[in-house]
Amino acid sequence: MSEEPTRRPRRGIPDDSIQPGAETADGSALRTAAAEHHPDDTPAPAGQGWSRSSGESADGPAPRRGLIPDDDPATDTPEQDTEPESSEDGKSSTADPDAAFRPPAGKIPRARSHRTGNRRTATPAADRPHRAAEEPGSASPDELVVDRSPLRRPWVWAVIAVLVVAIVVVAVSRLNHQSPITGASVTPTPSSVTPLPQDSLMSAAEVSRLDTKASWKVDDTLSTIPADSTQTISCIVRDADQPTPQSSWQRSFTASTKTATAALHRVDGYADEATAKSVYTQQAASLAACDSVPSLIVSASSVKGLGDEATSLTVAFQGTTIQYRTIVLTRIGREIQAIDASDNHTPIDATAAASAITAAASRGCRLAGGTCPGKVTVSASVPPTSDLPGWLITSDLPRLTPDQGEWQAAAPAGVSSKGTQCEGVTLASASGPRERQQRTYLLYKDSSAPQGFGVDSLRFGFGDAAGAAAFAKKIGDSIASCSKSLTTAKVSDAKSFTGVGEKGAKISGRSFLVTQDAGSGNKAVFQVSVSTVGSSVTYLLANVTTTYRFTDDAWSQLAVRAAERATQAR
Structure with a gap:
């Protein structure tokens, strides 16, 4: 030198x-x-x-x-x-x-x-x-x-000791086929990510688990999916700001049934697991809202053992003909898979949909760096939260006229509803509740609906379950006996219902049809329900007519859903 x-x-x-x-x-x-x-x-x-x-x-x-x-x-x-x-x-x-x-x-x-x-x-x-x-x-x-x-010098030995420990840690991690715990994982660049192969898609034999009595065939297979494609997974909105998949596959199937049974399977591979997690979170939120008209959330399921995370939702498209769709969304490492199974008569069972997608998820799990499917279990659950937790969302409310109607929700506010005059209490000021709020839902774009038709949802909070149960019983008993205290009132269609909310919370309630004589030959008709879950009381009221009203089953289901949503309040 x-x-x-x-x-x-x-x-x-x-x-x-x-x-x-x-x-x-x-x-x-x-x-x-x-x-x-x-x-x-x-x-x-x-x-x-x-x-x-x-x-x-x-x-x-x-x-x-x-x-x-x-x-x-x-x-x-x-x-x-x-x-x-x-x-x-x-x-x-x-x-x-x-x-x-x-x-x-x-x-x-x-x-x-x-x-x-x-x-x-x-x-x-x-x-x-x-x-x-x-x-x-x-x-x-x-x-x-x-x-x-x-x-x-002592510090020289200290440096040597640190280096020796680092070398040993790295060597042990390598031997265990793991990344060194002392360093951050390296995000692969798009060029280094292996594209997902075509066999990541389901086969006709695998999709037949949706309906074992039908004969299934592959309609088409796409490796490039246009943004304006009419074949999309129901309820999942893919915003322009979402990361672009590194590879995508989509395959459609049809079955030989009279109820137009079909299925759509999509697989997207992303650059890394962090990106896939972000996209999955957005897509799961979009699925939970399912606010594309004319969808109605029928049920939801919790899915375990199918990859790293999964969820399922069953909806009804309320057109001229009701079409049921069951969607299973799952993430396996950097891969997201979704199946959309449809039928025009009855909903496809979520367990069958999860079973059909399991084999495809198992083939690609190692390449995707995710958790391979194990024992897959599916159980009924409350639909995931969306909009404002604690309240119904517009996709919870059914249409009353086929292929018509669009629900819109107002922001929660103070209680203003006068009720049916049969409740035995003033809803806006009755003693007992620690808090009370109201949210109103109005139906538009239905030529058969009466002027100002909608549903009022009132929620009352108490210090304990006993207070809530006493308040709900007082209102329910008063409505049930209203015709005895008001000669102008008629009460019919009294029914009881039960349900299960978040964390197994028990729901119980009653529903009624109340008709009041408004004079001059006019009648005021109301469908109402009162339910309790824990320390919360939910009261629903719809201003229907004798010819324009919810079916008894639809009203009971809506009353249970309102109580289910109440268990999600924060």
């Missing part, structure tokens, strides 16, 4: 002819320049504190060891390295180049205290011999002291 002049003085670099561990004529080992490379970090000899160097005076610091200054201290002269010539016996043929740096034979330099300065001394060279003479037996001020034992 060439030596170039520098403004920073060189620490005493030993001659190449001197090997580490070499001894002087008197047997003393040489010291390396490492002993003075970090003067502030090296501890003083045992029994000594930090002290001024023996060659240092109050006038200024002593000259640095290992540096032979010029007469002019302001000028730096480059040092010249010379290579000693060696004779055939391996010994140098010239004078010992380190002789000037060694103490006289028989004299061992005493330990020096460490100096704190890091600049060249300002003491003229002519004055230095006098200072050196004041210290008999000490090394020359211009002497380069070489310490060849850097491992004596």
Whole structure:
């Protein structure tokens, strides 16, 4: 390596002819320049504190060891390295180049205290011999002291120990086929991600689990899915700001049935698992809302054992003909799969849909870096939260006229409903509830609906379940006996219903049809229900007519759904 002049003085670099561990004529080992490379970090000899160097005076610091200054201290002269010539016996043929740096034979330099300065001394060279003479037996001020034992420093051993531990951890992690726990995982670039193969899709034999009595066939298979494709997974809206899949496959199936049974299977592979998680969260939220007209949420299911996360929803498209669709959405590592099974007569069972997609999910799970399917279990659950937790969403309310109607919801507000006049309490001010709110849902775009038709949902909160049960019983009993206290009222269609909310909360309630004589031959007709779940009471009221009303089953299902949603309130 060439030596170039520098403004920073060189620490005493030993001659190449001197090997580490070499001894002087008197047997003393040489010291390396490492002993003075970090003067502030090296501890003083045992029994000594930090002290001024023996060659240092109050006038200024002593000259640095290992540096032979010029007469002019302001000028730096480059040092010249010379290579000693060696004779055939391996010994140098010239004078010992380190002789000037060694103490006289028989004299061992005493330990020096460490100096704190890091600049060249300002003491003229002519004055230095006098200072050196004041210290008999000490090394020359211009002497380069070489310490060849850097491992004596404790911090060196500490660094070595840390490196050894890191190497062992990495080695063990590799042997266990895991990423090193000390480092962050590396996100693969799109070019390094293996595209999902076509066999990630279901086969006709696998999709037949949706209906084992039907004969199934593949209609088409796509590797590029247009953004405006009419074949899409129901309820899942793919926003433009969602990450683009690295690869996609889609396959449609039809069955030989009279009820137009069919299925659509889609598989999307993303750059990494984090991206797939983000997309899955968005798609699951879109599925939970399912707010595309004319969908009605029929039921929901919890799916376990099918990849890393999964959910299922069954909806009804309320057109001229009711079409049921069961959707299963699952994420396996960086892959998202969805199946949409449809039938025009009865809903496809969510268990059958999950079973049909399991084989395809198992084939691609390792390539996708996800959890492979195990024992898949499907159980009924409350539909996932959406919109405002605790309240019905528009997809919970059914249409009353086939292929017509669109529900819209107002924001929750204070209670303003007058009720049916049969409740026996003033809903807006009755004592007992700690809190009360109302949310109104209005139906538009249905030419058969009466003016201002809608549903009022009232929710009352109590301090305990006993208070809620007493309040609900008071309202229910008053409505049931209303015709005895009001001669203008008629109560019919009294029914009881039960259900299960979040975390197994038990739901119980009653529903009625109340008709009031409004005079002049006019009638005011109401469908109402009152239910309890825990410390909450839900009261529903719809201003129907004798010819335009919910079916009894539809009204009971809506009453249960309202109570189910109440268990999701935060």
